[in-house]
Amino acid sequence: VQLQASGGGLVQAGGSLRLSCAASGRTFSSYVMGWFRQAPGKEREFVAGISGRGGSTYHADSVKGRFTISRDNAKSTVYMQMNSLKPEDTAVYYCAAKYNGVGVFRTPRAYDYWGQGTQVTVSS
Numbered sequence: 001v002q003l004q005a006s007g008g009g010l011v012q013a014g015g016s017l018r019l020s021c022a023a024s025g026r027t028f029s030s031y032v033m034g035w036f037r038q039a040p041g042k043e044r045e046f047v048a049g050i051s052g053r054g055g056s057t058y059h060a061d062s063v064k065g066r067f068t069i070s071r072d073n074a075k076s077t078v079y080m081q082m083n084s085l086k087p088e089d090t091a092v093y094y095c096a097a098k099y100n101g102v103g104v105f106r107t108p109r110a111y112d113y114w115g116q117g118t119q120v121t122v123s124s
Helices: none
Strands: 001-007 009-012 017-025 031-038 045-050 057-059 067-072 076-082 090-100 118-123
Touching: 009 045, 017 031, 017 090, 017 118, 031 067, 031 076, 045 067, 045 076, 057 067
Parallel strands: 009 118
Antiparallel strands: 001 017, 017 076, 031 045, 031 090, 045 057, 067 076, 090 118
């Protein structure tokens, strides 16, 4: 599967962005999807994940209540709505896909495919 992330940009603290990740290839519902982020000098960290049919989601504590992951399998796209953005949310955001997984996965090595990343910059 190929993943194309978009929607990043520059926003002031307190603002909102919606990231999208469009997939091509096999049946999209066969993939567990995740969003990760990596700030300069830091390791890649899990942000949110969603099961193949969307019935299960998990958000990192750092974004819980502010970010929401969702998916539209008819459009082969996963989204992440990001509200109340903070400067510490600044990072490159990556979408990732795991084929034939059950549930949600929070470690990068669990995923099989990665998108190219989209930059999110939050100014104070």
